[in-house]
Amino acid sequence: MIQIPNTTKNIKEFIFEKNSINSFPSILNSISSKKRLSGRVLILIDDFFMGKKLFKGDNITNEYEIIFIDTEKEPTTDGVDKLLVQYLNKYSIPPEIVVGIGGGSVLDSAKACSNLFNNDGKAEDYQGWDLVKNEGIFKIGIPTISGTGAESSRTCVMINPKNGLKLGMNSNYSIFDFLILDPVISLTVDKNQYFYTGMDSFIHCLESLSGSYRNYFGDTYSEKVIDLCEEIFLSNDMMCLENRSKLMLASYLGGCAIASSLVGLVHPLSAGLSVVLGIHHCEANCLVLNQLDEFYPEYSKKFKRMLDRQGIKLRKNLTDNLNENQFKDLYKFSIMHEKPLKNALGENFKEILTYQKAKEIFTKI
Ligand code: NAD
Ligand code: ZN
Numbered sequence: 001m002i003q004i005p006n007t008t009k010n011i012k013e014f015i016f017e018k019n020s021i022n023s024f025p026s027i028l029n030s031i032s033s034k035k036r037l038s039g040r041v042l043i044l045i046d047d048f049f050m051g052k053k054l055f056k057g058d059n060i061t062n063e064y065e066i067i068f069i070d071t072e073k074e075p076t077t078d079g080v081d082k083l084l085v086q087y088l089n090k091y092s093i094p095p096e097i098v099v100g101i102g103g104g105s106v107l108d109s110a111k112a113c114s115n116l117f118n119n120d121g122k123a124e125d126y127q128g129w130d131l132v133k134n135e136g137i138f139k140i141g142i143p144t145i146s147g148t149g150a151e152s153s154r155t156c157v158m159i160n161p162k163n164g165l166k167l168g169m170n171s172n173y174s175i176f177d178f179l180i181l182d183p184v185i186s187l188t189v190d191k192n193q194y195f196y197t198g199m200d201s202f203i204h205c206l207e208s209l210s211g212s213y214r215n216y217f218g219d220t221y222s223e224k225v226i227d228l229c230e231e232i233f234l235s236n237d238m239m240c241l242e243n244r245s246k247l248m249l250a251s252y253l254g255g256c257a258i259a260s261s262l263v264g265l266v267h268p269l270s271a272g273l274s275v276v277l278g279i280h281h282c283e284a285n286c287l288v289l290n291q292l293d294e295f296y297p298e299y300s301k302k303f304k305r306m307l308d309r310q311g312i313k314l315r316k317n318l319t320d321n322l323n324e325n326q327f328k329d330l331y332k333f334s335i336m337h338e339k340p341l342k343n344a345l346g347e348n349f350k351e352i353l354t355y356q357k358a359k360e361i362f363t364k365i
Pocket of ligand 2: 204
């Protein structure tokens, strides 16, 4: 029977409007005065925007510190710990607001920092479900690329380099307090990256709809996201402003969907590729889904149509030179994701996703 989730939480407030980034300073000022916050604001920004005028800093009345984030590699638990040390070495007391401006990597770093400033210990201590004890610092998210749903989800994904665990702080405290959703900002995104990241919302939702852990909330969001993605990625210009707005909506709804459901088979295999070969989340997802006709026949057909329509060529032969130990690592860092694998394949998932089966899939990538 389809169930209703017994707890869920959504974003408290957001603005979704063209050029709303220009209101960032006034939004910041109004939040500070409403909440009587007079402390410093920590702003994390994707380093793509270094030297570019994204908003008018001179209109911000709060004191603020900007840290540019290199997104070449995905966030790690150590990297998040270092951000805190870097900030606290300079100011000794935590900021009162944390802002993340960027894609999933920066948004997740901002969420993780916000939680850690109010919780002792290290980022790795909170990888899992509902481990964060205290509410984090007020957090504002400004996505600059759409698809991951990091802006609305209840997690912030990090790779733990010590044990290869790619997992977030799944917690209601990982939800942003305020979002500025401005589809104009994504104009500068590279075409392939736009496709890969956009597909993340399609993939989250197909995995959720194909799994056994279902509920009306998640399904309703997911079905809408699948429709929106098909409209966008089967159109002639996936990156026109209207489609960028639709994708921003799809990404937001996809994050809500996944907050009350679970991913499936694509994400665990994709995590293996990210941990072992350093392939970014969204490209890795596409590479995996492209080889999963057997598990997701209907959605993989749809995916291939969208790929063709947009003329996106996935990279090939990425696992050609791997040795047996590397294939074993790919399997190890995939099969450890029990929750989504149970959702996709049932309790006996290890009997279906055997080492041989996983190797067969990875070999084709
Ligand atoms: P990203 O943050 O990794 O950035 C990808 C690339 O796009 C970078 O090169 C970045 O500089 C560039 N970019 C971003 N905005 C741009 C702009 N406006 N113009 C030009 N370039 C721009 O991108 P992503 O794909 O959104 O995020 C992937 C990360 O999100 C992974 O770490 C993944 O694990 C995480 N994730 C999180 C969740 C969640 O719910 N928290 C869900 C899925 C994925
Ligand atoms: Zn994802």
